[in-house]
Amino acid sequence: MTGERCAARAHEDAVPIRAEHFQSPASTDSMGDAVLHIAVIGSGSAAMAAAIKAVERGARVTLIEHGTVGGTCVNVGCVPSKIMIRAAEIAHIRRHSPFDGGIDVNPPAIRRDVLLRQQQGQVDALRHAKYEHLLTEYPEITLLRGSARFLDARHLQVRLPSGDIQALAFDRCLIASGARPAIPPIPGLAGTPFWSSTEALESPQIPASLAIIGASVVALELAQAFARLGSRVTILARHTLLSREDPEVGRTLAKIFREEGITVSEHREVAAISYQGAHFVLDVGGQTLRTEHLLVAAGRTPNTGTLALDTVGVETDGHGAIRVDARLRTTQARIFAAGDCTDQPQFVYVAAASGTRAAINMTGGEATLDLRSMPAVIFTDPQVATVGLTEAQARANGLIPESRLLTLENVPRALANFETRGFIKMVAEAGTGRLLGVQAVTSQAGELIQTAALALHQNMSVQDLADQLFPYLTMVEGLKLAAQTFNKEVNRLSCCAG
Structure with missing residues (x-):
């Protein structure tokens, strides 16, 4: 600013x-x-x-x-949502994991009243x-x-x-x-008992079906949480998921959500809403959607x-x-x-x-806030984490970017976890190799992104990152591997990305 x-x-x-x-x-x-x-x-x-x-x-x-x-944050935002998200993740792991062949599945019984008191x-x-x-x-x-x-x-x-x-x-x-x-001016919406994120987080029940209007952070975090706790969830997106991020982020998350049974409807406008017989009735592009509950998560x-x-x-x-x-x-x-x-x-x-x-x-001092290396995290599973510029943003700023996208099949920790959904993408300035940005869809992306933020803050190049020591079998090692892809074929390296 x-x-x-x-x-x-x-x-x-x-x-x-x-x-x-x-x-x-x-x-x-x-x-x-x-x-x-x-x-x-x-x-x-x-x-x-x-x-x-x-x-x-x-x-x-x-x-x-x-x-x-x-x-x-503490009352109706970050804290209660992350508690609910973590509970939903535990429920998901008990129901399904990559190790089900060797560990017996134990489908969980969801006691929302107990979870809500804990939250x-x-x-x-x-x-x-x-x-x-x-x-x-x-x-x-x-x-x-x-x-x-x-x-x-x-x-x-x-x-x-x-x-x-x-x-x-x-x-x-x-x-x-x-x-x-924010409440969008959709005809009929105001006269219905819809949820904002506040009511959703405080709800004593997990509805059988839930439609969500929105496709950004709050919408996606709560969509996955409710789905994992037992709701049939439909996401209604005006554009694509996370449309302001690198396109690969939204595409990857949409694929993962669909694999988990979440209906993702992109490029859909809700024309009207009514509440009939204890159900919401949505007119979505001329088609009718009935749902037990409706969450509006269209920004703030x-x-x-x-x-x-x-x-x-x-x-x-x-x-x-x-x-x-x-x-x-x-x-x-x-x-x-x-x-x-x-x-x-x-x-x-x-x-x-x-x-x-x-x-x-x-009080008489001089202080400014530099947001150029501000990291951001979305607590879906896998998490989404970003810092700096996307390719499109770099070009808009008059820079000439080059990028590399590392799939998680190339990250040893992801292989050890049997969890290779997602990627790490690194954007650099062509010619100088100066790091411009990182976008990651991975397990623990929120933990690894701070390393990228520090590298960005220090004006490091991708070669500087590639030359650093990263502990083996950590997700953050994926940053080193992504940096190495600018000059090497990582699938031809031995372990530890030396």
């Missing part, structure tokens, strides 16, 4: 923020000096990371939250440990329950749970209000519509996402933003890193 997005910033907003501007109207330290007061809207990962860093740098913070402390218990424990308890450890952070909106560039209006209104003055403000599931919408951002000149894009520059500043000098409510990638680790850097900048 660059400051070019904020080229239209008013002259006043372009003035550097100096130390003498950091004055709080309501608080002083033990020496009688004014203490910077930062208001933070939200209490998720970006908000908490910012609040902690801000108080470490001498500020005091008011955290404003109208819902459950902790935001999306929610871990969610509650992590929320307490990482959010609620931490608030008691930092007396400089005050939690204010209520819904905030801007009055001007120095004041918020907070509607308390009682209905009363409280005005809150601030020196700096961080918007970290997160996002919510920033929670910015109620903040009165136009009052203070904070610009958003066409989807309501707040525009921020490399220092997390909005188009209002005193107001910063971080996390899923911004135009940055919607990942919890990006949100936390952004919150920390925003706090540094709000």
